[in-house]
Amino acid sequence: MTLLSKKEIPEFLKDKIRIIKNFFKGKKILVAFSGGIDSTLILYLAKEYGNEVKGVLIHTPLTPTQEINQAKQFSVLLKVPLIIHEFNSLLISEIHENLPNRCYHCKKGILEIMNDIAKKEEYDLIIDGTNYSDLNLHRPGLLALKESNVKSPLAEGKFTKSDIISLTQILSLPSENISSQACLASRIPFNMEITEDLLTKIDKAEIFLRKQIKDSSIPVRVRVHKLLPSNHLLARIESSARLIELINNKGIREEIDSSLKKLGFTLVTIDISGFSSGSMDKLVI
Numbered sequence: 001m002t003l004l005s006k007k008e009i010p011e012f013l014k015d016k017i018r019i020i021k022n023f024f025k026g027k028k029i030l031v032a033f034s035g036g037i038d039s040t041l042i043l044y045l046a047k048e049y050g051n052e053v054k055g056v057l058i059h060t061p062l063t064p065t066q067e068i069n070q071a072k073q074f075s076v077l078l079k080v081p082l083i084i085h086e087f088n089s090l091l092i093s094e095i096h097e098n099l100p101n102r103c104y105h106c107k108k109g110i111l112e113i114m115n116d117i118a119k120k121e122e123y124d125l126i127i128d129g130t131n132y133s134d135l136n137l138h139r140p141g142l143l144a145l146k147e148s149n150v151k152s153p154l155a156e157g158k159f160t161k162s163d164i165i166s167l168t169q170i171l172s173l174p175s176e177n178i179s180s181q182a183c184l185a186s187r188i189p190f191n192m193e194i195t196e197d198l199l200t201k202i203d204k205a206e207i208f209l210r211k212q213i214k215d216s217s218i219p220v221r222v223r224v225h226k227l228l229p230s231n232h233l234l235a236r237i238e239s240s241a242r243l244i245e246l247i248n249n250k251g252i253r254e255e256i257d258s259s260l261k262k263l264g265f266t267l268v269t270i271d272i273s274g275f276s277s278g279s280m281d282k283l284v285i
Contacts, residue, residue: 003017003048003171004017004018006170007192008170009073009167009170009271010166013163013166013167015124015161016116016157016158016163016272017045017155017157017167019051019156019282020045020049020154020157021045021048023151023153023156023157023208024042024045024046024048024049024050024125024153025049025050025231026050026051027051027052027124027125027202028050028051028052028053028122028123028124029046029051029052029054029123029124029126029127030053030054030056030114030117030118030121030123030124030125030126030127030247031046031053031054031055031127031128032055032056032058032110032114032126032128032129032150033041033055033056033057033071033072033082034057034070034071034129034167034181035057035068035069035070035073035074035075035175035178035285036067036069036070036129036159036175036178036180036181037164037165037168037175037176037178037180038129038130038131038154038164038174039055039128039129040074040078040128040129040168040174040175041152041154041159041164041168041171041173041174042127042129042154042169043055043074043075043078043168044078045076045081045084045153046127046137046185047079047080049124049130052188053083054069054080054081054082054083054123055075055080055081055084056082056083056084056085056113056114056117056123057071057073057082057084057085058085058087058110058113058114059084059085059086059087060086060087060088060089060090060110061088061089061090061108061184061185061196061199062095062106062183062184062185062194064181064183064184064203065180065185065203065207066206066207067181068084068162068208069173070175070178070181071084073077073174074174074175077174077176078173083117085117085251086112087109087110089106089109089110089176090194090195090196092105092106092109095185095194096193096195096223097191097193097194098185098188098189098191098193098194099190099191100140100190101140102140102143102185102190103139103140104140104141104143104276106141106142106183106185106206107141107144107145108144108147108148109251110128111145111148111150112148113146113206114126115148115149116148122134122227125151126148126149126150126153127150127151127153127237128145128151128152128153129144129152130142130149130152131152131154131155131159131160131161131163131164132154132157132158132159132160132163133160133162134155134161134162135155143233146270148208150182152165160260168256170266173247177217178254179216179218179220180219180232180277181215182277183222184199184202184203185199186221187202187221187222187223187224187227189224189225190222192224193228195254196234198224201224201233201263201264201265202222202224204263205222205235205259205260205263206221207220208219208256208259208260209222209229209237209239209243209256210249210258211237211240212252212255213242213246215242218239218240218242218243219238219239219240219275219277220237220239220275221236221237221238221239221275221283222235222236222237222238222260223235223236223238223271224236224265227267232267233264233266233267234252234264234265234266234268234269235260235265235267235268235269236265236269236270236271237268237269237270237271237273238271238273238274238275238276239270239274240274240275241272241274244270244272247270272274
């Protein structure tokens, strides 16, 4: 059974799939792959309709460990080869200094690497997982994308986030039960210096919290704030009501507090508003 013959897929989604099918037909495709729901779907479609496909994960100090693990696992499940390319983005001053245009410079560096790989290995097409809904969000990296030769088939085919979630569930892709990811820098207020040590603290704190929650579909963010005028750090945890339920258990609450303080956070708090994507952007927008 072909993808377009599946009865479970609504006709309006099949129309969007046909746009991508025509776009991919006969092409050798390089896919920017993070293991997220968007890039997993576009990797799947590229394999379905492209001539030859390879995924590329650009591993920077800003990449969460969970993202790396997911990309490795999902590429194996989808039977698509994956390149992991190291890129020390902190060598770029705008990123290290955490300026508001940080994402533009990071995305630009990543896309340049993708372009170099594509030229060396003679790929016809470089694509990423940007979707139609992303175009209406505050995403400085989109400017770097527009300036590059990297294409966003999901956006061009007008796949909304809702479309992607629906199709992912219909196809039972490995990404159907994962929470959204974002680079670790999104946990740090703009103009607060980004260091590898700070990123490691955040990454380890989130890994620990996910082990407590035991549900990959629940998002977790450890946002960091300086306790001025000192350099002490406050960890502000954003998650779901599930975490609130857990901390009602005194033992778990004390374990979370103790573990995050051992990582270097002076104070640990939970945001009662829950998870909010891009919440740090609200401090400057």
